[in-house]
Amino acid sequence: MGTLNINHELDDQIFNTINPLDPEEFRRQGHKIVNFLADYYQNIEQYPVCSQVNPGYLQKIVPNSAPNNPESLDKILKDVERAIIPGLTHWQSPNFFAYFPSSGSTAGFLGEMLSVGFNVVGFNWISSPAATELESIVMDWFGKMLNLPNCFLFASGGGGVLQGTTCEAMLCTIVAARDQMLRKISRENFGKLVVYASDQTHFSLKKAAHIGTTSTTSVDPLRLLCEIAKEFGIWVHIDAAYAGSACICPEFQVFLDGVENANSFSLNAHKWFFSTLDCCCLWVKDPSALTNALSTNPECLRNKATELNQVIDYKDWQIALSRRFRALKLWLVLRSYGVTNLRNLIRSHVNMAKHFEGLIATDKRFEIFVPRKFAMVCFRISPLVLNEKEVNMFNTKLVESINSCGKLYLTHGVVGGTYIIRFAIGASLTHYRHVDVAWKVIQDHANALLNQGYV
Amino acid sequence: MGTLNINHELDDQIFNTINPLDPEEFRRQGHKIVNFLADYYQNIEQYPVCSQVNPGYLQKIVPNSAPNNPESLDKILKDVERAIIPGLTHWQSPNFFAYFPSSGSTAGFLGEMLSVGFNVVGFNWISSPAATELESIVMDWFGKMLNLPNCFLFASGGGGVLQGTTCEAMLCTIVAARDQMLRKISRENFGKLVVYASDQTHFSLKKAAHIGTTSTTSVDPLRLLCEIAKEFGIWVHIDAAYAGSACICPEFQVFLDGVENANSFSLNAHKWFFSTLDCCCLWVKDPSALTNALSTNPECLRNKATELNQVIDYKDWQIALSRRFRALKLWLVLRSYGVTNLRNLIRSHVNMAKHFEGLIATDKRFEIFVPRKFAMVCFRISPLVLNEKEVNMFNTKLVESINSCGKLYLTHGVVGGTYIIRFAIGASLTHYRHVDVAWKVIQDHANALLNQGYV
Incomplete structure (x- = not known):
């Protein structure tokens, strides 16, 4: 058992050096990440919604192999700020109207934390x-x-x-x-x-x-x-x-x-x-x-x-x-908000979509393309403004122009050959003021493009 | 726009009542969960490793529909303690030797938190x-x-x-x-x-x-x-x-x-x-x-x-x-621990498995069934103690007896008709003392069963 005893002592040294699930270290570092994420939500509107990095950006700024020695959480979090956040498209931003929402919430996050913590x-x-x-x-x-x-x-x-x-x-x-x-x-x-x-x-x-x-x-x-x-x-x-x-x-x-x-x-x-x-x-x-x-x-x-x-x-x-253990997050969402509030939150998104429709209706250059049923509005610059040939191209350019400014992010669809702009409301932080600003940005970019010679 | 304005005001009331991603609420509640989980790891050895509840236990103690009104996180966490934890099999327990490990770590948890928080x-x-x-x-x-x-x-x-x-x-x-x-x-x-x-x-x-x-x-x-x-x-x-x-x-x-x-x-x-x-x-x-x-x-x-x-x-x-965004947790694990420590942690598990083999070798009633390669030991009460007919049944009973005491959890396999006991080391909190206690518990249960008339 001689070798085993030597192993035993070496391993005790390892456990003293590194304990991957030490409760007090977990507590200390866990609080840091909670603060980091709370600050992230606090500042989320400062970032371009759709990431503006170029392909391959990350490889240029991180090492090409894993470190031999441990690095501190503070150092890692600095890298998250420096290297990861610029490469994120911010799905939790109130100005994210692309694809479909990926609606986060505190309760959902907490439920996921419990699930990850128990890790069964x-x-x-x-x-x-x-x-x-x-x-x-x-x-x-x-x-x-x-x-x-x-x-x-x-x-x-x-x-x-x-x-x-x-x-x-x-x-x-x-x-x-x-x-x-x-x-x-x-x-x-x-x-x-x-x-x-x-x-x-x-x-x-x-x-x-x-x-x-x-x-x-x-x-x-x-x-x-x-x-x-x-x-x-x-x-x-x-x-x-x-x-x-x-x-x-x-x-x-x-x-x-x-x-x-x-x-x-x-x-x-x-x-x-x-x-x-x-x-x-x-x-x-x-x-x-x-x-x-x-x-x-x-x-x-x-x-x-x-x-x-x-x-x-x-x-x-x-x-x-x-x-x-995914049920935990659903359980926390249902209990933390309650059925009445959950219904009202859904309705608020639908109401904001109606509000956005109302805004579109004030500008005759735009048209609602298909009737809205939920909280997504499909619209475009109408062929009344441009001829039918140009209109798809114009709407494509409009979406590109808006997304590259970083103030909001929206995506498109094609239905029966027609390019449409999809405006999906459902990010948990979105309020009326974001919808109003988004509409203003959309109009500004349309104006700029139209002034560049499309009329 | 009259109806829209009314909606607008109602929705403002909703947002004031409930903001599912309010940064300060997120911060406050996030800290609570970090503490809850740190305490859970602190106390994890107090729980039976394999859950001892009966089928259908949960339905008897929770409501049969979602609440209409919000419930506080404190109330929910009391329910986690009262209703969920007794129904967990504690994969993060240092006395979990069943199946294969599901090795959690602080770094892995933090990476997952970032991933869930960004929710891209x-x-x-x-x-x-x-x-x-x-x-x-x-x-x-x-x-x-x-x-x-x-x-x-x-x-x-x-x-x-x-x-x-x-x-x-x-x-x-x-x-x-x-x-x-x-x-x-x-x-x-x-x-x-x-x-x-x-x-x-x-x-x-x-x-x-x-x-x-x-x-x-x-x-x-x-x-x-x-x-x-x-x-x-x-x-x-x-x-x-x-x-x-x-x-x-x-x-x-x-x-x-x-x-x-x-x-x-x-x-x-x-x-x-x-x-x-x-x-x-x-x-x-x-x-x-x-x-x-x-x-x-x-x-x-x-x-x-x-x-x-x-x-x-x-x-x-x-x-x-x-x-x-799963890469975040792997990135945090690699950087927080470093390659050298990660290798040593893996080796410590393998060394503990060797140590467990050494313990088995001290008791001639047991045998190692297949050569160990990593950190899992396959063993059983040997047919030298019981006849070949009884030995599978005895090992089955031994595993059941051990698992129902709650002090550790291990599972079995069947290879070529032979029932073997699998002892898989790899839970992040497991140290030599847990292996020693586990061996003692296994021997105690074997003694008790043998005294009940198997010899």
Whole structure:
């Protein structure tokens, strides 16, 4: 045991030098990061919203290998300020109107901190019962808020699961739908399987497949589609990645009319529900369709609770084995804000979008391109100002010009060949004053471009 | 605009009531959670390592719908203590020896906090250049530490990407390998494709496919396998989910001998590299094999940097579109601890495993079942004590008995019909004294069971 004792002493020296989870060091450094981030939010409007760095900027200012010796947190945080923040596109900025929002919140952040701090790997029930049980509970809470039919709740044989992203949720439901159909028509008919989707569907369809309308947030007529699908035994997945969150407000639940005939439904709580990335909520009517397709029962995970069929093992509801304790952040969001405030926050974003529409209406050079349903406005400089050939090019230039000034960030879509500007409201820090300023910036850039010879 | 003004005023009231990302509230509450978690680590040894709750425990003690009104963080944290912590299996406990470790660290936690705080969605370069560039840089840093052949680094045409889990990494590489082969043999030969794996492979193969040896952490002879595969043009993916991290130590790099002939290599930094869940590092020799299989180019993500082919868009290297800024935590781990300390920490775990082997050798009733390579020891009560029929049953009972006492948590495997006990060292708080106590507990439970009539 001589060598072992020597190792023992050397290792004690190592533990004295470095204890990667020392509680007091954790406390000291944790407070520093909280202050760093609070200051970041305080100052967030000072940064260009869309990063203005050039490709390859970072490699020029950081070493090309990891350091041999430890570096202090203070030094690292200076580098975050110097090297990382200039390369961020600030999704939490109140002037971020691009893509869809990625709405953070204090409660979501705190829930994620708890999840990261506990750092449990909740693949099955026994690996951390609270992770599984809280997830089932908040998914039922959320389902009730959305007024989803009971058949999607655990109490009635359905149930919900938190996935990372819509792509994962869709991949799972497609695999489930495929296996369910192949059991009916036999495996040799694999080649006859078809996936239907709207022509405006999200591009993740190429990686999985779903129904959705990313560019314009229009909504498909669910009742009609579901009824046809039911007739032919087709699995219907409803992807409401962005707009699903709005359906906690009764006035938006009309968009879910017919959902009782769908097989599955998903939304991204990390888009418009104050839960940080990643947090995709997926409900299914028949969990066994998922578990039949995705179950594994390796010896090393065998345990009594699973064998007695008393529990959910969420690893069988998803592609991956490992899973984070995402339910905590959703639980903190729901409890910290409460249903009434969450509805009002969603409504405030919708009201700001209406307000922005009102602003557009004051300037006849612009037009609203498609009717607004939620908190995203699709607009453009109208062909009344320019001829039809020039108008797409002009709007492209307008977006580039606005984004390169750094005062706000917005993105575009193309619908039926027409280039449209998307103005998505939903960043948690956005208030009316930001919308007003954004409109002013948009007008200023339009004026400048038009003065440069477009009229 | 009358209605709009009314909305405006109502919304101002809402914003005054609730501001989901108010910096000062964020600061105040963030500090509370830091303290809560520091106290949790301080007290972690007081809790039973494996949760002792019964299925359905949580539903009995929480409401069945989300609250309408906000609840205070203090109230929520009381519920975390009362309702969540008893339902946790404490993966960060120094007495956690089950499955594989999920090694947390202060640096990993801080990196994750920054990532959650910035909450950027880094699907392509422009959506946050720092997220993409830092990821490429730390993947090269890590690759160099592992002494991976240059062909896996960006400088030489290869490159790395952070995925969530090994299952995701394998799914990506299988899709890439499939499409690469189908381009050669044409799509109608789809049915002829075969995936080979070891008979001891990880069960995630059922969801994707790879090479690996979960139960015992044995290592396949890479050089031989890769050479055969090369001859037949077979894509080889090396899954070193657990043990890959050890290969930052030169003395373990022998296990990677032959890797230059593989196509892809992955390890989970969230297992044994002090990075919290999830963080799977995947290197590929030919990134275009991934991007050919996984690219999407929707209009709304079109941007100059992508079109000029100047940048990486990591969405094309993975299944999902959305992606978290995981590189930050790996960057903080590498810089906060430094390569020398990280190697020594890995070695200390291996030394503790050797120490545990030494303890087992002092008790002739036990045997080491397979040679130890890293920091996991596979052992059992030997058939010398009991007859071969009884021995599996006895070891099963021994594990159940130990886990139900709550003092430590370990899990089992079955290799060739033999039930083995797995003792995996790697929790960041584990020191020699925990290993010594664990051994004492194991002996006590063995004595008690043997006294109950097994001898």
